Amino acid sequence: MIFRKGELFCGPGGLAFAAKSASISNENEEFSIKHAWANDIDYSACKTFAKNICYSDESIITTNEDEVKNGKTVICKDVRELDITKLPPIDAFTFGFPCNDFSIVGEQKGFEGKYGALYTYGVKVLREHKPKWFLAENVGGLQSANGGEAFKKIIQDLASVGEDEFGGYEIVPHLYKFEEYGVPQARHRVIIVGIRKDLGLHYKIPMPTTSNKSEYRSSKWAFEVSCYNEGNVRDALYNNEMTKHPAETVKRLQAIPPGQNAWYEGIPEELRLKVKGAKLSNIYKRLDPNIPAYTVTGSGGGGTHMYHYDEPRALTNRERARLQTFPDDYNFQGSKEDVRKQIGMAVPPFGAKIIIEAILKTFAGIEYPHIQPKWNIDELRDIT
Template structure:
């Protein structure tokens, strides 16, 4: 195996946004080879999507979704459908690279924001266990922007400290940065913290890629969805049958407005007004065609599905997948609600590609434009 040949493992893999971005980056950087050794997710449809789009092109149709790490082929190539609590991490194969987008539910600004005290907050620790067990050369970890403030900042400090020095494992030099993915070729305002780590004994320095390299990309919602037009029979492009009330409500809204915009509240007939305790600004919100979309989400009740700037309807899952920069031939498995969740929880492909391209260029000793991290590690983590 050459120095720049990486076997990659993933926890909380999602449908494959991170994996596809890494694959594209490896192909774009001369001398880098990447194989997807193993992955894990708790959701069966998500595992099937990852298998179909990430593993089958690499290993063929014989690749499987398995129930335990012991069932993974020794040569690599498989995804484990299992709750991470039950996953035998030591039984996973060796890797040189590791990626994990640990669940964000308890760090999201929308919700109770329980941080480390929630059911999902401590799940980052399984990524730390992989670092200790497998000692990969690099890792990429992703989470929501709300991670910085959870538990008055203590959660973020603890997570960074554990990633720097996993108990029983090697030390890592880490570079946390708040990425706004609309600055990296994604037609969507999606801010996420991404932490890139490189093992301390390796003479490689990662630098945050400069958004200047992506200024030429048209990241408006209209361009993302309509250029080129989506084939009517494209996969995952089923249109929602909107009720007449939804159609009537949307007809009173202009691009960028939502159900609680002052002008809309005044214009809506009494029977169409939304009466809830919370007044989220994304409720029935129309996209603005000449600006990046607001953040694609994976769940939510009525009025939370993202709405077209001119048509009186919600976006299809295929349109949302375009906003996440998945190609139209990337087929999501499962029913509409399952696909909605997968699309909303995924890492945007173009965003992942930008970060992995910088990472692989760092290993290949190739220069690239960079910026200083916007998260100052020294002010967050106290050296031991």
């Protein structure tokens, strides 16, 4: 069985790469996923998606849904202007709806923010195309946005699609800690998997692949060992440009030990930051080589690039991509700043693949080790 997959908010293709890499077979059949169409508003991200997921250049990018039938399967436009009814049929659907207003960093505007209601376009796709399964992704802060009511509302909306037609979707939300699934980065994300109830299948949360913290993959492992790349990251050809720092920044970084940040007490007075109020922990924070990296983000100004454990410099985009588990031949398109943002907003393919393979195993009737989800779905749906 080949699932034709559509995607909104596709970014550079973290979920799509995980999906195309996943394949499960039982005694009778192989289960895999094929790209059908994808949408994002960012042109550089669309170019990256086209090159690495579709093996094509920007010629397959369009702003017109009518051209998808002619092979232009990456639609670059605001989702609010997208005519979902014109998109080809799909069996699977993924969407990492924008997380800006649900992040624990910032004002947590939730539904009141600019991006808060964009998940509803995923709901519209479900209503129009009725895929057999879907996967939705957002930041861990989603669970507490708007006092927890935003999360409950989203769960209710997703679960109720098609209730009168095929019984709706069986929803399984969970807070995945990707460092527990072989990703060399502490990245916690809410992922919601839904399967049509009329199919009679029950997805379960795959058991973490690492049983304790001593087995977590570290940033040093990502740069120097790695199982999804070959050789040291220094040898990677794409997106590996160094950042040129002012001499004062280099001296400051030299005074900060691995694992510490700009507020380390041993920094000479003349190199200290003159900051009043809150002191963010990731400012000029250097990686600890022995543990997973802290969360890769799309930011880069004001000392937030992420900094190497062994050298007084910011990470290259390729090093950031390794922390996100993209292979070295994944060639990100756009300016250095565009690429940094793409990498920071992406879903780690290595961790996402484990989740998607669990979905395929569910369809294949293959049992796998699993754990209980973080939330009781009945409690989440009770928002009265």
